[in-house]
Amino acid sequence: xxxxxxxxxxxxxxxxxxxxxxxxxxxxxxxxxxxxxxxxxxxxxxxxxxxxxxxxxxxxxxxxxxxxxxxxxxxxxxxxxxxxxxxxxxxxxxxxxxxxxxxxxxxxxxxxxxxxxxxxxxxxxxxxxxxxxxxxxxxxxxxxxxxxxxxxxxxxxxxxxxxxxxxxxxxxxxxxxxxxxxxxxxxxxxxxxxxxxxxxxxxxxxxxxxxxxxxxxxxxxxxxxxxxxxxxxxxxxxxxxxxxxxxxxxxxxxxxxxxxxxxxxxxxxxxxxxxxxxxxxxxxxxxxxxxxxxxxxxxxxxxxxxxxxxxxxxxxxxxxxxxxxxxxxx
Amino acid sequence: xxxxxxxxxxxxxxxxxxxxxxxxxxxxxxxxxxxxxxxxxxxxxxxxxxxxxxxxxxxxxxxxxxxxxxxxxxxxxxxxxxxxxxxxxxxxxxxxxxxxxxxxxxxxxxxxxxxxxxxxxxxxxxxxxxxxxxxxxxxxxxxxxxxxxxxxxxxxxxxxxxxxxxxxxxxxxxxxxxxxxxxxxxxxxxxxxxxxxxxxxxxxxxxxxxxxxxxxxxxxxxxxxxxxxxxxxxxxxxxxxxxxxxxxxxxxxxxxxxxxxxxxxxxxxxxxxxxxxxxxxxxxxxxxxxxxxxxxxxxxxxxxxxxxxxxxxxxxxxxxxxxxxxxxxx
Numbered sequence: 150x151x152x153x154x155x156x157x158x159x160x161x162x163x164x165x166x167x168x169x170x171x172x173x174x175x176x177x178x179x180x181x182x183x184x185x186x187x188x189x190x191x192x193x194x195x196x197x198x199x200x201x202x203x204x205x206x207x208x209x210x211x212x213x214x215x216x217x218x219x220x221x222x223x224x225x226x227x228x229x230x231x232x233x234x235x236x237x238x239x240x241x242x243x244x245x246x247x248x249x250x251x252x253x254x255x256x257x258x259x260x261x262x263x264x265x266x267x268x269x270x271x272x273x274x275x276x277x278x279x280x281x282x283x284x285x286x287x288x289x290x291x292x293x294x295x296x297x298x299x300x301x302x303x304x305x306x307x308x309x310x311x312x313x314x315x316x317x318x319x320x321x322x323x324x325x326x327x328x329x330x331x332x333x334x335x336x337x338x339x340x341x342x343x344x345x346x347x348x349x350x351x352x353x354x355x356x357x358x359x360x361x362x363x364x365x366x367x368x369x370x371x372x373x374x375x376x377x378x379x380x381x382x383x384x385x386x387x388x389x390x391x392x393x394x395x396x397x398x399x400x401x402x403x404x405x406x407x408x409x410x411x412x413x414x415x416x417x418x419x420x421x422x423x424x425x426x427x428x429x430x431x432x433x434x435x436x437x438x439x440x441x442x443x444x445x446x447x448x449x450x451x452x453x454x455x456x457x458x459x460x461x462x463x464x465x466x467x468x469x470x471x472x473x474x475x476x477x478x479x
Numbered sequence: 480x481x482x483x484x485x486x487x488x489x490x491x492x493x494x495x496x497x498x499x500x501x502x503x504x505x506x507x508x509x510x511x512x513x514x515x516x517x518x519x520x521x522x523x524x525x526x527x528x529x530x531x532x533x534x535x536x537x538x539x540x541x542x543x544x545x546x547x548x549x550x551x552x553x554x555x556x557x558x559x560x561x562x563x564x565x566x567x568x569x570x571x572x573x574x575x576x577x578x579x580x581x582x583x584x585x586x587x588x589x590x591x592x593x594x595x596x597x598x599x600x601x602x603x604x605x606x607x608x609x610x611x612x613x614x615x616x617x618x619x620x621x622x623x624x625x626x627x628x629x630x631x632x633x634x635x636x637x638x639x640x641x642x643x644x645x646x647x648x649x650x651x652x653x654x655x656x657x658x659x660x661x662x663x664x665x666x667x668x669x670x671x672x673x674x675x676x677x678x679x680x681x682x683x684x685x686x687x688x689x690x691x692x693x694x695x696x697x698x699x700x701x702x703x704x705x706x707x708x709x710x711x712x713x714x715x716x717x718x719x720x721x722x723x724x725x726x727x728x729x730x731x732x733x734x735x736x737x738x739x740x741x742x743x744x745x746x747x748x749x750x751x752x753x754x755x756x757x758x759x760x761x762x763x764x765x766x767x768x769x770x771x772x773x774x775x776x777x778x779x780x781x782x783x784x785x786x787x788x789x790x791x792x793x794x795x796x797x798x799x800x801x802x803x804x805x806x807x808x809x
Contacts (some may be wrong), residue, residue: 158804161698184635184711186694187528187561187625197527198517201569201622203607231517239531241620243573277533279807285613289572290605292531292622295517304513364516369491376702381514473490477609 159278169276172254173242176261177271182267184230190237195244195296200227203290206360207477209256213323213329213342214416216289217260222346222416223367223479224293225267229351230363230367232303233295235267240274240291249476256287267346270294283309298355305381307361314386314446317350317419317435319345319394320371324413325402327478340398345417355432359427366420368478372467374409374420375455383397385451388467389458392445412470414478420449481540484578487772489608499606500583503572505599506591507798509548520567525626525683530557533620537807539586541660543653543672544746546619547590552746553697553809554623555597559681560693560749562633563625565597570604570621575614586617597676599623611650629687635711637691643758644708644716644776647680647749647765650701655732657808670728675747682765689757696750697809702741702797704750705785715781718797719788720773740801741787744808752778 150171157164166183174183182188204220214222221238230234241261244253264271326342347365354360366374371393375386388411395403395410403410423431428444435442455467480501487494496513504513512518527564534550544552551568558565570590574583594601656672677695684690701723703714706791717742725733725740733740753761758774785797 156806157802160800160801160806161703162803164801176648184707185561186557187530187563187623190527190529190624192522194529197520197522198606199567199569199603199624200517201571201603201620201621202605203571203573203620205573205607205609213754227516231515233517239529239622241531241533243533243535243618243620273529273531273622277618279535279615279618282612283615285609288573288607288609288618290531290533292529292603293517294520294529294568294624298721329490361489367491373491377514420726470490470492471494472487473492476486476490 150250152250154244154246154250154253154278155277156246156280159276172257176257181205181271181274183302184476189248191293193296196299197294197296198228198231198233199292199294200224201292203288204477204479205285205288205477206327207284207285208330211327211342214325214344215256215259216287217256218263218344219479220289220417221260221263222269222344224291225269226347226365228293229348229363231297232301233297234338235269235295235348237292237294238264238269238291240271242276243288244278245286246278246281248286267348303362305362308378308382308422310384310447310448310450311425312361312422312448313402313425314448315421315423315428315431317440317445319396319441320415320418321395321399321410321413323416324475324478325399328370328475329461343415343417347417347419349438350419350435350440353438354431357427359424360421360473362422363419366415366418368387368414369470370412371420372413373456373470374405375467376469378422379453379455382448383453384448386446386448386455387458390460392443394441394443408474411467412474443476480582482580484574484576484580484583484608485609485730486576486610491604495804500588503604506587511601511604512596515802520624523626526629527624527626528558528561528563528623529624531622532557534809535615535807536620536657536809537615538660539582539616541672543656544674545586545589546617547586548593549746549809550619550621550675551590551593551597552674552699554621555599556677556695558623558625561627561697564625565599565623565625565678567624568594568599568600568621570603572606573614573618574608575616576611578616580768597678605639612619624670632641634715635692638708638712640714640778640780641755642685642691642752642778643755643771643774644778645751645753645758645761645774646701647770647772649726649771650696650745650748651677651725651729651740651743653746654805654808673747677747679751679768680749680765680770681719683768684761687757687760689754691751692753695803696748698744699800700742700744701750702785703800705797706799708752709783709785712778713783714778716776716778717788718776720790722773724771724773742804743799792804
């Protein structure tokens, strides 16, 4: 293989076949048959669901992950919070001419490892190479298929006044880790992305009565998920600042640079809404899975809005995000 | 809506929600629930298959289509040539900051129209905005799910010596149409992309005994599909130049600019391999569907290679494509 990807690697001919065989197919294993136009999906009984996500993170590698592991976990987690078992992935790679082959190989190896950890098989893929100056090194898009119990009822419409809001762990790690990697601050290294599959958190809740809704707080963070809940349920989400876990390092960087951790992306957390009587069980199951989970608020009747009850006993509205403080973190 | 897409349209907040609601969700219709993390797939009996493709065509609009219709038909056609009925699509849009909103709206409208024509529903999507100078205006990736008869047996392994090779219509239209649009030659307008769903060509063949293999000759064209056949079946594909349909306009441009039409992309054609006794029936069914179909060659024992029997009675090898004469046509 050449040291850098060239336009010829994307033209459907011999170079492209070599790139796909040496970089992608070998690492992604026997699940990927590069000769097929369409790959068979062997689906167990239940209701199939599908989700898709594109990834344009900069830099491509950061403490705790890279665009490859992110592309797996981001899509796997959308399936998991829908109550499904993730099974299959497809992968699109849009490579910018000149990308270092070694970097591409590291990313694909990491992607393959993340897929193994999450229990999903990459069954189809496509590669395009775009000219220098028309890409960001590497963009990935993944589509995931999973299956959930036909009786699974999770969704905004299940949310009731008085329900508890929970989070599976500290928020903002991913956003700050990527930002520090990008800016090459001296601080980097101390904060690591939480990029991981959440299947170990969602699977134990599969049959829990009283679980209403789950979502992974990625782009836009916890505050954006809270807004989605408030807006869809037409209720007020009240969060208690003292209960929301934020790592000291993340809090320190936020203070220094003026970020609000509640708007920063996580890539391995779950926000759940549960009936009050089920909330403790969610916490217990999550903590048993090793998560630093917390009950952080509740859904109450009132105008669709998100209110933060502050440490000093005040209140502030968490407004809907308008301009991203940290773009391109996923 | 603003006249141009900004980075804030990709940050997970209010602007992004507005972009998705006004540009995507309205046109894509009721199939797309933007509130879901994962969309349900209601699959009829049979074997499910999945395929994925990314699209980086330049220019974004060309005679006969645009990146939107291409993104639908390219993925729909991969399902169709696998013997499946295309049912569902997911859509990723990677938008470059500064893209004209009106252009994006035209492309999404065209995409929605192509999806309706092909009988598929767009059920999930994701939008990213990348900074100016790190994209090509708009890149799309689509993933398709379809269902085929559990007994469907199509594939390289079915090909036998003596089988006929057929094509459903003239080759090279798409490649030349896009090239002319890009170069803004005076010739443009006379040649139109063949971009279309091939479901009307593949569906009638669903139960045809003796049909071995189908593929749509996109990137790399007819010659590349012939190579795939030769290489997978370890046989020689012999094509007869006089039988391969090429429109006079395409032939003229190829002659003038030194292109070989057999390597140029089609986006609405099917190459089929069929048992000799089934070949006439394939032609009859395709012609009944309005296609200018032709029997263009056969698969014979011999070294894995592609031989063109020329008009003047000679022979030339069609080598595997190494460097694309026309990059970024899909």
